[in-house]
Amino acid sequence: MDLKQKMELAYDTKIDNFGNKIEFSYPNETVAISTTNSECFLKCAHCNGHYLKNMTPINDYENKIKSKNVSSFLISGGCNFDGDVPINKHIDTLKKLKEEGYKLNAHLGLMDEESINKVCKYLDIVSFDLVFDKDTIKEVYKIDKNAQDYITAYETIKQNTEVAPHICIGLKGGEIKGEYEVIEYLSNNPPKKITFIVLIPTKNTEYEKVSPPDLNKVADVLCSARISLPNTEINLGCMRPRGEYRSELDKIALMCGVNKIVLPSRSAKNKAIEMDMNITEGKECCVL
Structure with missing residues (x-):
């Protein structure tokens, strides 16, 4: 299926298992x-x-x-x-x-x-x-x-103790490499919650000059997780690029069926209202 169809399936999967709600976390x-x-x-x-x-x-x-x-x-x-x-x-x-x-x-x-x-x-x-x-x-x-x-x-x-797996999308210099294998492994024994973060090209690091992963590829990973882990709470964590990239990513994440977004962009809040989602707010780290 193409990405649009995959996003529709992911979102429907989220609705079926969690309803039309989203949590915005401000830790x-x-x-x-x-x-x-x-x-x-x-x-x-x-x-x-x-x-x-x-x-x-x-x-x-x-x-x-x-x-x-x-x-x-x-x-x-x-x-x-x-x-x-x-x-x-x-x-x-x-x-x-x-x-x-x-x-x-x-x-x-x-x-x-x-x-x-x-x-x-x-x-x-x-x-x-x-x-x-x-x-x-x-x-x-x-x-x-x-x-x-x-x-x-x-x-x-x-x-x-309880453990929340974290997956950094594009960790290898912006490449998608190994993320799907982790999702497949987790699908055999699904965790209660999982957090996705996205590579931030950071000043004074080896990856300072790389580009963050393509948003369509990030969306595909998020959708794969939602479809493969239908009953797992999926968080979009605080570690992700800022600016226009974050603004677009956050809106996409809503449509991919995530349960929680940490420090959401204004565009995500507006999109959630547009989608008539039931919005709640948290005050702690996304896995707590």
Whole structure:
């Protein structure tokens, strides 16, 4: 079928399973904290540590929340050379945050089984990037890992807490490579929720000069996910290009049957009204 037909099927699938509703998320009550400050060993091709600079260092989080209404935390950080985020060194902080009643989401990366077992006791959910294409893993993350390494970590986390797979569309310099394989894998045991993000060509990274993936190709991936995962909540996450690209992407995502859009563009809000959708708003990270 062509893309127009696929979008119609995807949207009908969403209506059949979730109704004509959309959530717009404005995660002001979630604080993102980094366990490595702004440091990352891997210097990945798409990030180079840039996005860690917007996070609060884990040792400073108490000062950060004094003047804010905070209900949850996203705990992340830079990866080491094995591809895992060293959250396991901050078990005491995780325990303290849980005892104080906060909801916790975390990026663990390719953490080992023992550490996963310890850390997940305190986590409500894990956001886990699934990447299957070996060339992409090597080019972007600079590590010698493969799809099975990601599957092993994902399945281990699943045994310990809820996990929301994340797929970055166009991760390999704007190319679509491996995304459909991840969707096919997930369709065999569908998760409760999944988040899609889209490559942002970021200044001072190897991918600074690339173009984000073609919008029609992004739409096709989103539709494939909606059709293959009819009962899974599909989020369009905060990490996606801004400007005109985001304006068009957000409208397309509505028509592809997503359930939630983080920090939606004005055009998406107008489109949702035009489509007579039942709009709700959230105040936390998209998987919480």
